[in-house]
Amino acid sequence: MKWGVVTFPGSLDDRDALYALRDVLEQDAEPLWHKDRDLRKADCVVLPGGFSYGDYLRCGAMARFSPVMESVVDFARRGGLVLGICNGFQILCEAHLLPGALTRNRSLSFICEPVTVRVENVNTPFTCAAQPGQRLRLPIKHGEGLYVAPEDELRRMEDRGQVLVRYVDRNGNPADAANPNGSMHSIAGVANETFNVFGLMPHPEHAVEPMLGGGGGLTIFRSIIQSLA
Amino acid sequence: MQVKVFITPKKGVLDPQGRAIEHSLRSLGFDNVGQVRMGKYIELDVAAASSDEAAGEVKRMCDRLLANSVIEDYRVEVERA
Numbered sequence: 001m002k003w004g005v006v007t008f009p010g011s012l013d014d015r016d017a018l019y020a021l022r023d024v025l026e027q028d029a030e031p032l033w034h035k036d037r038d039l040r041k042a043d044c045v046v047l048p049g050g051f052s053y054g055d056y057l058r059c060g061a062m063a064r065f066s067p068v069m070e071s072v073v074d075f076a077r078r079g080g081l082v083l084g085i086c087n088g089f090q091i092l093c094e095a096h097l098l099p100g101a102l103t104r105n106r107s108l109s110f111i112c113e114p115v116t117v118r119v120e121n122v123n124t125p126f127t128c129a130a131q132p133g134q135r136l137r138l139p140i141k142h143g144e145g146l147y148v149a150p151e152d153e154l155r156r157m158e159d160r161g162q163v164l165v166r167y168v169d170r171n172g173n174p175a176d177a178a179n180p181n182g183s184m185h186s187i188a189g190v191a192n193e194t195f196n197v198f199g200l201m202p203h204p205e206h207a208v209e210p211m212l213g214g215g216g217g218l219t220i221f222r223s224i225i226q227s228l229a
Numbered sequence: 230m231q232v233k234v235f236i237t238p239k240k241g242v243l244d245p246q247g248r249a250i251e252h253s254l255r256s257l258g259f260d261n262v263g264q265v266r267m268g269k270y271i272e273l274d275v276a277a278a279s280s281d282e283a284a285g286e287v288k289r290m291c292d293r294l295l296a297n298s299v300i301e302d303y304r305v306e307v308e309r310a
Contacts, residue, residue: 065294103301
């Protein structure tokens with residue numbers, strides 16, 4: 001399979017995503033430029049973290065209208081796999097490829113710390129290598145990660161299993177104290193209705209080596225590889 | 230024509246900034262303060278033949294880019310020349 005990692009002006013984690021894919025997972029991964037419409041035959045497109053277009057107006061609001069996003073939207077509508085991490089998640093929500101929105105953390109502080117998330121649905125291309133209820137230790141680093149969606153929409157998403165990862169405490173419970181940013185339903189990441197688009201605030205690309213804090217992120221990337229094998 | 234856009238968090242959407250301002254005002258002794266909501270204010274110059282045309286155009290801008298309908302409401306005001 002082939003990966004494409006998009007770089008927007010202001011992206012920060014594009015290199016780390018390429019490193020995780022190429023150097024750690026030995027994948028064929030290519031950088032994609034925000035002005036390019038060509039996705040270079042990627043089977044999975046990664047929208048990385050950072051502050052695309054300075055996060056002006058709203059996080060992800062400007063990136064949504066970049067040329068590459070037109071192709072990403074077409075690609076997703078045709079069933080292509082899209083993974084949005086942090087700012088990438090915000091962009092996917094702004095582009096209406098994912099429901100809901102991400103707003104300012106309830107603490108109003110930028111948070112940079114490791115969190116534990118629980119995998120809620122393993123029947124998706126992004127989580128199929130995980131065990132049901134498996135806990136992953138991943139870092140977060142964001143100021144606007146509070147996930148919001150209308151209550152009725154949230155209920156439908158929960159029923160369909162679109163909430164793929166949720167913040168939990170040491171015992172695996174989605175306690176309020178373990179919710180770093182105040183997200184509704186302790187949501188850390190959601191998929192679309194057809195489960196080919198996934199966005200999450202934690203950074204799997206920063207958790208791929210045991211020497212550097214653990215390999216929790218590998219489960220996400222390996223799931224994608226497994227689903228396309 | 231000058232057009233003003235007021236963007237506010239939708240009712241029911243958590244507004245931590247508004248809440249922080251509310252707490253600060255209370256701690257300054259403004260006990261009469263109720264709920265505070267914080268939003269954005271945008272001023273635009275728009276070439277249009279009438280106020281209606283300008284308002285319609287800016288509403289389209291709000292729907293496409295300026296506001297996110299999942300979390301925000303907006304109000305458009307056209308200034309008389």
